[in-house]
Amino acid sequence: MPNHSTALAHQFDDIEQQHDSVSLGMWIFLSTEIMFFGGMFLGYALYRAWYSPAYAAASRHLDILLGGINTGVLLCSSLTMALAVHAAQLGARRTVVIFLIATILLGSVFLGIKGFEYYHKYEEHLIPGDHFQFEGANPKHAQLFFSFYFALTGMHALHMIIGIGLMLVMILLTLRGRFSPQYYFPIEMAGLYWHFVDIVWVFLFPLLYLVDRS
């Protein structure tokens, strides 16, 4: 087995078994993430069932164009992430670094647009709290919508920041020559994390921005 000696941890029979084990472990972690976000999604959904008129009115205050662009940006970053893993499987070190940098840049664009949206909400007094102002039938219900909006998008943004940190580490390890076509698993697992965060946004976009636009 060429090149395996440095990558293969001693508790595994071979590199395939190690790969299966690493993937299972990552997916167990992602399952806990599903539960973590699932609870917040449930809270959002229950109050949406009860306060649907206020949810619809509050959702119209979100910018569909910025939200849509951000969804596209995140989908692009998932593509560059997938291509980075692809390059890692082929051992093309330079290409890996380029695609990881592209992923970081796209993630940063997403966070920048998100920050711009947050600033607008601040200017419009739509941040829940003492200064919350909402012209509508049920301001208290609308405030609840914005509480879920900030909790869900805030936790999502935190995951993005952690993801960008992970990518920086992967770039460093790639430049130090830690990976090979036989052993590229950390990049693939960081990719799983990035794609998961993308999936969370895939649900957040229609649920927050597109409540009742017709």
Add this chain to the structure above:
Amino acid sequence: MSEHIVEKKTYFGVFGALMALLGATVVIAYIHLGKLNVIAALTIASIKAILIILYFMHVRYSSRMLWIFVGAGFFWLLILFALSFSDFLTRGWLPQPTAWE
């Protein structure tokens, strides 16, 4: 090597489908369908999620054991939503007694 290397054109194909679905979900949101709007939005989001999981996350090319692990996470989510909604959304179905006789 047991790990399957996905062809680049597969990734680009999946990406194209994801962008098309993003366009579709925005367009459909502006068409008045009543309760079908939210169902359409969630269906499209689920298709996008499944595409990402199967191709970008390589689950399609992974072992059956991994399929069970992935399925378990989402099955748990199904339980959470099904049991919670079966409680909260059915509370008004039966008349409540005003007082014990």
